[in-house]
Amino acid sequence: MPSPKAKNPARPGGSPVLGGSNGRFDFMSKPNLLQRQGSDPVTARLRASESPTRRRGSSSSTGSGPPEEDGIRLNPSLVRVALSSLLAVDLWLSKRLGLCCSEDSPWGSVRPLMKLLEVSGHGIPWLAGAAYCLYKSDSAAGQEVLLNLLLGLFLDLILVGIVKTVVRRRRPAHNRMDMFATFSVDRYSFPSGHATRAAMCGRFLLAHLVLAAPLRVLVFLWVGLVGLSRVLLGRHNVTDVLFGFWMGYWQYNLVEMLWLSPNVLQRLLGD
Structure with missing residues (x-):
């Protein structure tokens, strides 16, 4: 008769990890999993660079580029304003x-x-x-x-x-x-x-x-x-x-x- 522990559903936020007792899947919480993966500095840096927060920040920064450029283009320079005023007075x-x-x-x-x-x-x-x-x-x-x-x-x-x-x-x-x-x-x-x-x-x-x-x-x-x-x-x-x-x-x-x-x-x- 199988053990009742094997039928327990996965805890929220858990991740399957091989190597549990008797070849079963064991679930480990995210903090513990990240601690294991953090032992490799290269992997940790790569995952940090691919984090959703960083991706959202980069997309928001790129998305704000065109409005800033449009704002600069729509801002008339002092020389252009002076020439327009001179032309109006001339006419x-x-x-x-x-x-x-x-x-x-x-x-x-x-x-x-x-x-x-x-x-x-x-x-x-x-x-x-x-x-x-x-x-x-x-x-x-x-x-x-x-x-x-x-x-x-x-x-x-x-x-x-x-x-x-x-x-x-x-x-x-x-x-x-x-x-x-x-x-x-x-x-x-x-x-x-x-x-x-x-x-x-x-x-x-x-x-x-x-x-x-x-x-x-x-x-x-x-x-x-x-x-x-x-x-x-x-x-x-x-x-x-x-x-x-x-x-x-x-x-x-x-x-x-x-x-x-x-x-x-x-x-x-x-x-």
Whole structure:
């Protein structure tokens, strides 16, 4: 008759272990079992690393990764906030200063004068005038100055076209596209080509022409009025004109670096 002890159910939390008396399974509690397994340090470390608590901690840490990254991405930087604020102020101020954008505007009566200033800063009159004066000039010094002025005008067209194509900023919404002799790149606003040309030509005239004091004041006044007319007509935003003045100022330095000497001029003219 079998012993009653063999029919006893396993205690909760127990584990079967071989080697009991008479080849039977004996049950041992978890603390005692872990004490036996703890005698092997490698096995103990492996089991500790695979514990449910550690796995839950690792999964929770990995799961919290994307929200933190999203939080960082959604947090705007200080530079981005500053640029957005500057853009908002620029658009607001440009719209307020567009006083001649149409005949019905507050300063619509002076729109023809602003358009005359627009033509005075256009590239075609400057290129045609410099080429004609170069053709009619008899002195080598005058030809040298006019040839380098043509070089500066062509550089201005190329550089402004490149920047406009890269930036692709649209013209203000209140602008009327009734400009004189426009090209495909002129649908973009940044920077103002009239402002770059006025700044470069103004520096060029002041540096290479002997002008009386009243004429020098007129040159400064013309440069400022050309830039102002671009905003009053609604052609450009304020930052387009300011950057155009800065760009034209440094374009003159580039012309001085690439200055064509009289020897180069003679070779070009075939003398």
